[in-house]
Amino acid sequence: MSGTEATALGREAGQVSFLTEGGTTVRSWLLTTDHKRIALLYAAGITFFFFLGGAAATLIRAELVTPAGDLLTADQYNRVFTLHGVIMVWFFLVPSIPTTLGNFLLPLMIGAREVAFPRLNLFSWYLYVAGGLITLASLLMGGVDTGWTFYTPFSTLYSNSYVLLAAAGVFVVGFSSIATGINFIATIHLLRAQGMTWMRLPLFAWSMYTVSLVMVLATPVLAISLLLVFCERAFGLPIFDPRSGGDPLLFQHLFWFYSHPAVYIMILPAFGVVSEIIACEARRRVFGYTFMVYAMVAIAIIGFMVWGHHMFVSGQSPFANLVFSFLSFVIAVPSAIKVFNWTGTLYRGQIRFSAPMLYALGFVGLFTLGGLTGLFLASIPLDVHVTDTYFVVAHFHYIMVGGSVSAFFGGLHFWWPKITGRMYSEVFAKFAAVSMFFGFNFTFFPQFILGYLGMPRRYHEYPPEFQVWHVMSSTGAVVLAFAYIWPLFYLGWSLVKGKRADDNPFDATGLEWQTTSPPPKDNFAVLPIVTEEPYRYHPEGFAPHDVEDTHSAQTPQ
């Protein structure tokens, strides 16, 4: 983020914002403790890694167009999909919404001037960059071929690639997550505005709270599991080595104890974003606000008790399988509550099909499909059939990409005027949103079928009868790639030439809309005092049946 760009973003002369206050030099950005500037620093980082991970995905889909392994060798293919996984999970998805939208919006939403520990916040960005550079180094030296899961004993004893560097990079970036999590928890506990009670918090703030809990409690376990792999590989300590009595499955338990909750680290912030967008764009109070809150809390807690469903075929005890299967079904309940409540919020709403809303509605559909196929995988007999096939790949891409990335783009558009002070082209944005939904389904729905037919994941060649599905998937990926690259142009354009945004262009509730766009460095001229629940889109006590008859013309907004 250069100084000139920041100046171009500032509003009319005399209008101060965080973009110009405190200087516009590179130094003032790199040493900033302003949560809004740190959010933009993170945004630069995750954008870089998103397109790097996307480039790897492009290579994967290109290789799979033909049944023969002609573009990449088996070894190169292993390194490419590992790169894709490692970069996308730890350097894009996990930090994406919390560190950008969360950092920017959380203090604004709760009526605070800063996060609780501003210097720790900046430090977390440097940890993120350091972890990213270490991982990039491993990539430039030749890459890693273990898959993003680093399974032992392959990663510790047999892999002939740069496992140590990659594990070190992920280890370091984990502490950036922990720092962000601690910061958010303390911010929400200690810095809420007067009158901002827990049950008046916007759902996005609740999602940041629950995701921070998961980050803080799960990430240290990832750190220790990677450290153990590191010690075994670097110093020959036989921690997971079965020849010395070690247990390779112990690594899987430790790893999934983090990595299953990590899925909720990716999806909980998306829940928050989507709740804000749907309430605003349907002009409705969120249906069942308290249930939405408790559902997120329940997901955060039960999310820690389901990791064993990744290990149904690993030889763990049948009793453990049963318990993990049951708990995996249980966690579908709060997830379903959320889907029903979003639908309930839409009911009798005055719906605007704006770009953020299209992303949000796309999210609900894709998340539902991803969640329902999750039930297939929670059921042991079905899971045994589709373990390590493209069915699993499709399932988690529906949650992580269809879910989290849709919500991230939706949130980016929704709060873009607040963050930059500029409006984007609504037509172009709608086109991107629809392309993403279409391209995503085109890419990943065929993979459900492929997986069910028996196509295993992580193979660079396959029998010719699978080709039609792979070609379909790769064609969809072209559309999807367009949908990701296209916003770079019109959002970039809006930074320079976009119409100046009002303070509250979408007529949304929420404290972040009560300050200027973009906000001043201290967020609010006068700290707000909160007297009501969130989402006051219509008067209290207003029931659907009091509005208008279903068949009468509805007032357009």
Add this chain to the structure above:
Amino acid sequence: MPDTALQEPWQTAERQHVAMQFGMWCFLATETLFFGGLLLFYAVARYTHTAGFTAGAHEAEVTFGTVNTVVLLTSSLTMAIAERAVREALTPLARAMLAATLVLGLAFLVIKGFEYHSDIEKHLVPGPGFKLTETGASQFWAFYWTATGVHACHMMIGLGVVARMLLIPKADLPSRWTAAEGSALYWHLVDVVWVVLYALIYLVGR
């Protein structure tokens, strides 16, 4: 209570104090989960190969371990006095106690170094030429090297934190009492972890 150096975004010393404690305890919670993974490894290894594991533990040098426990517990005492002295604005005492903590912490690492030297001499590093043959013995020593190594890294971070307190100019020290309390919390955590490791490493094979 002395004047407090306020950090952004806190308006009062009380809130800043609450925030420091809150953040620090959250961080210590993550530390317990971090060491928890290590202890899970210990539990699994000891449960699956009890005899070999205990035979491995028998080789641990209890003298070094015990001396180090005494050194570290004493350093916790000096750290506790230092923290209280900062709060009471007894600057010379505070600095003396911080220096004592630093010296004791360094002594711990030096003693640990001698212990490592002795372990290596006795071929207690798993791998070629490892002294013991029972299955499970090398698991114990894998735990030993990993756990004590990770703990030593925490010690070094702790020493850095204590050294930073010593670098604060004398006149400013009393106003930094929240920082002193945070440093002390971290130091005591490292100490508590050692107490657990002491029992698990040195007392199991007796």
